[in-house]
Amino acid sequence: MSHYLPLVGVILLILGFALKLNPMLVATVAALTSGLLGGMDLKQVISEFGKAFTDNRIIAIVWIILPVIGLLERYGLQARARGLIAGIRNATVGKLLILYLLYRQLTAAIGLHNTAGHAQTVNPIVAPMALVAAEKEHGALDDHTAQRVKAMTAATDNVGLFFGEDIFFAIGSIVVIQQALAARNIELSPVELSLWAIPTAAAAFLIHSTRLILFDRKLRRAAK
C-alpha cells in the first residue's frame, strides 16, 4: 500500500485548489508532501524542488514584454483599444460579439492579450454596447435577457482569449508545455508549439460565432 502514498500530494493539490487556498502554498505543500512520502528526506525534497524551479527559469521570460506594454499604456494604449472596439456600429448583438471575438483572438495571438479583458473592455465598453444592440432588435429587455446578453459578452471574451493566446509563442502556457516536455527530454521550439494552436483557434471562431448567430435569432424570435 505504501507504494501509493505519493498520490497524497495530488489529492492535497486538488483539495487545496478546490478550497481556494493560495495556489503557491498549495503547489508547494503538494510537491513537498509527495516527495517526502515517496522516500526523500526534507533536505532532499527541498533540493529537488529548488533544482526543478531553477531548471525552468526560462518561463519567467514572458514578462520581458511588460515594460513595453506598460509604457504604451502610459500613452493611452488601452484608451485606443477601447476606441477601436467602440467604433463597431450598427451591428446586431451577434455580429458585434463576433467582431469582438475576432478582435480578441487576433490581438491575443500577437501578444496584446492585456489590452482587452473583463475589467479593461467587457465591463466598460462591450457589455453596454451589446445591451444597446440587443434593445434595437428585441425592444426593452427584461432583467433575465439583459443578464444573458452580459454573460454572453463575458463568455465571448474568455473564448477569444483562450483560443487566441497560444498562437503567441511567448505566453505562459506555451513555455509551460515546452519546459514540461523538455523535462522528459523532448525538445521543442515555442514557435513550433504555437503553430499547432491555430486549428483550434479557427474551430473556436466558427463554433462560437455559430452560437452567437443563433443567439441573435433567439432574441429576434422572442421579440415577436
Added chain:
Amino acid sequence: MTPPPPALLTLEHLYWVVGAMFAAFSLLSLFDRTSKKALGNAAFWGLMAASLIGGSCFSNFANGLIVLGLVGLAGFGFTGRSQPKTTSEVERKAFADLRGNWLFMPALLIPLVVLIGTLAFHFTAFGEQNLFAPRRETYFFLLAGVVVALVVAQLWLKPPVTAPLQEGRRLIDAIGWAAVLPQLLVAMGVVFDKAGVSGLIREGTLAMLPPGNLFLAVLVFGLGMAMFTIITGNAFAAFPVMASAIAVPLLIDTYGGNPAAIGAIGMLAGFCGTLMTPLAANFNIVPVRLLELSDPNAVVKAQFATAVPMFAVNIALIYFLAFR
C-alpha cells in the same frame, strides 16, 4: 567525435537580462514610499532576480530555500499592487486621440521581429552560425523585439528614462505571485515525477485502457486535462501531471505521436475545462461581479455550449493531426 562547441549565446544570458529586470523592479519597490506592500514586493522580486541571475551557481538546496522564500512571501500576503507615478485616465485619452492606432505599432514590432528572425534563422545561413542555444532561438528574437520596441517607443514618445521600468513594475505588481505560479507548477510536476506519482497514474491508466486503442488513449489524455482543470481551476497544473503520466509514455513513446501537436492541443483541451469551472475565478467569477449578474455561474453556463464541442474538436485534432 568531439561534442559541438557551445552556442555563443546561451539561456544563461537570457536569465541575466530577465533577472536584471526583476532586480530593477525590486530596487524601485524599495524606494516606493506609497505602497504598504512595497517591502514585500521588493523582497519577492529580489528573490526572483537572485534565482535568475545566480541560480546556476547556488546549490540545489539554496535554490530550494529561495523558492520557499517566494512561496512564503506570496502565500502569507506580503506582496500586492503598487501605484508608481503614471499618467491619468484623462491624459491617456488625450494621448490616444492624438496618436491613434499608431500606439499599437511598437507592440506589433515584437512579433514582427520574432517572425523575421525565425524566418531568417530557418531559411538563410544565419541559422548555421551556432549563435543561440538550440531550439531556444525564439527567446532571443523576443528579447531583440522588446529592445527594438522600447527604443522606438522611447524615441517617439519621449517618456522619462525610468518610465518603462516603473510601468513594468506597475503591471508585474498587479499580476503579483501569479507571474511565478506557472514555473512553480512545472517544478511541482517534476517533483511528482521523482516521487513516483506520474508512474502511478500511468500504471492506473494502462490498467484501465485496452492496449492498442489509440483513440481511447487520446480521449483519456484530453479528459484528464479537462477534468483536472475543472477540479483545480488551472490548466497549467494539469499539464505537467498529464504529460508525464499519459502524453509522453503512451501517446508519444508508444504510439509515436507528434509531441508539439499533442502538447499544444492537449493544453487547449485543458482550457475547455477552464471554461466550465467556477474555480477559474479571474475568468468566470470576476466578470459576474463586474457585470452584476445575479447567478454566480452565469458566465460558466454561457460558455458550456462552446466548451463541449471545442473539447470534441481538440480530441479529434490530436487524433487526426498528431498521428499521421
